[in-house]
Amino acid sequence: MAQYRSSLLLPEDRLLKIRDDFIKEAQAGLRGENSSCLMMASMMDVLPNGEETGDFFAVDIGGTNFRVILVSLSESRGEVARFEMEDFAIPEEYFSCHADRLFDLLADSLVSFAKRHGFSGKKTAPVGFCFSFPVNQTAVDAGTMIKLTKKFDNEGFVGCDPVQMLQQAIQRFKAPFKVVALLNDSVGTLAGACYEDPNAKVGVILGTGTNACYVEQVAKIGTLAKGATSRPRMVVNTEWGNFTAASLPITQADREMDETTPNAGEYHFEKMVSGMYMGEVARRIILQLAEDAQLFGPSVPDELRVPWALSTPALSKIAEDDSWVLSGTAQILADDLHLPASRCTYSACSTVKEVCLMVSRRSAALVAACLAGLLRHIGRDGSHGGMQATTVAVDGGLFEHFDAYRGFLRDYLDLLLTPEVSAMVQLKRIRDASSMGSAYLAAAVTASPE
Structure with a gap:
């Protein structure tokens, strides 16, 4: 477990490095240079x-x-x-x-x-x-x-x-x-927040996949054709799911899972962060522990070898399991992985819960690092003087349904931002975001003079 703790529980200095690497990729994308972040003008x-x-x-x-x-x-x-x-x-x-x-x-x-x-x-x-x-x-x-x-x-x-x-x-x-x-849905999420909150500057999707958009100064969007707009600001779609940097904590489990996906070699950030992949990463780590440390006894249960058998909703329930002797975790292992009750000892369940917590924490930490980078880029992290109240609009099942995850994300943002700045940054869940935002944008476009 020690190797997984060191690779999944990321210290502050590592997260700051990831933050800075994200800023470099984002700014390169804005200039139209080769970058893993497309930074598309919306x-x-x-x-x-x-x-x-x-x-x-x-x-x-x-x-x-x-x-x-x-x-x-x-x-x-x-x-x-x-x-x-x-x-x-x-x-x-x-x-x-x-x-x-x-x-x-x-x-x-x-x-x-x-x-x-x-x-x-x-x-x-x-x-x-x-x-x-x-x-x-x-x-x-x-x-x-x-x-x-x-x-x-x-x-x-x-x-x-x-x-x-x-x-x-x-x-x-x-x-x-x-x-x-x-x-797209990230722009809709931001628009959904803007209708009721003038401090909304960033929209984030945390669900099956992940993405983020934000309000940028048109003068900084190097890929935008001259004369494309007379207005000073425009929403930029980062496509941060594809963010790649040497500082990202890619484990062997991540590499092996990536090889099974249709877009192998791409979207490393999304595959470490989003709901589509977190359960599978955890399953692969648990399988490795079963093989190397006899987590479930001398033989490895065949059911544990089935790809994608552990879903992210199941992972979230395990991570939040406070039942007596982790009976809830044992039940999930029985229902989802068909493991016999005799193999789901308290010790095994405790290890499984720790793995699920670490995978969840890593996801939240990476999102917080890139979000801190985005806030720094737009001057909303206090690094350029006075701090303004900033709302980050969030949509997606990972954020909506996984209570502990929301807490982890808040904790890591607090770590990466000063207390004074963090208090000014609100993470706001927007219901039916992409649909509502689409209607609101139709209203805004209709009302706005050319």
Whole structure:
């Protein structure tokens, strides 16, 4: 266990090195130089401020489901008068059909949803489109699809403009909607916070995957075409999941897991941080302990060798297990890994819990280090004089459902920032962030003069 403690429980000086390496990569990406952080200009140069009014729709797709929402913003600043939302499962055939059919599904669902909720259609309604796939964004309402991800394998997707595709589908239904904003989930999270909190400057996704965006000075975005905007600030999508540096604590378990993934050799940071991978990293460490230290007796249970058998939700329950003699952990090992009760001794369960805690702490520590780097880069860590109140908007199941994780993240931020600065940084959970943020951005874009 000693080797895992030294590689997973990161001291302050190591985290500060990671922070500084992240800043270097981020700044190189902004200049357009070779960098593991793409630092993509989102073209979102206006954010909601709570003064928007009217009815706005949003379509949010990024996985096996999609969502349609209606938001009515009242005359009272920052107040939502009405909120309607429906989730739709994507039928299996739509993951491989032509892209036109998938966009028809989205448009049909939007039109039907609007009718169910009394939308008169007397005037054209603005729509925000959260499209969480790799896109080269060229305008607030335009971009080019770079590649397919997740389980999608649709012809006609790559190279298309998602806004045009959705707008054309809406026109086929002769419906009064106009798609006015294109964004991803991290930008939506930030926008969702900005509507009610003027101190929101950073948006973070901590769920199955991870990403972050923030408000940057346009003059610092070297990749932005001259004259692309007349406004002084724009949201930058860091794509920090791909952050790589020699200072990152990549273990043998990480390397072995990475080799089994479709994007081997990429997204090292995401694979040490996000919910998709944490359980599997822990399983591999537990397996190694079973082989080297006879954690579960003289033989290694076959069930422990099954890849991805330990989920991150199970890891979180083990990490938070306060039951008598860790009976909760023993039950999870029995349910998820099918380990016989006779093998789940208190000693074994105690070691398993420690592994889960260390993997969780490492994730929180790495996020805190990069977040501290982002705050330093934008002058929000007190290093450039007076400190301003700063809100970091966060969405994702890892942050929402894993209580201990939120505590770890706060603790590591407190460690890396001075007490006075840390007290001014708020981590704020934003509910239904990408969907709400999409509608808010549609409102902001509509309200903003060209």
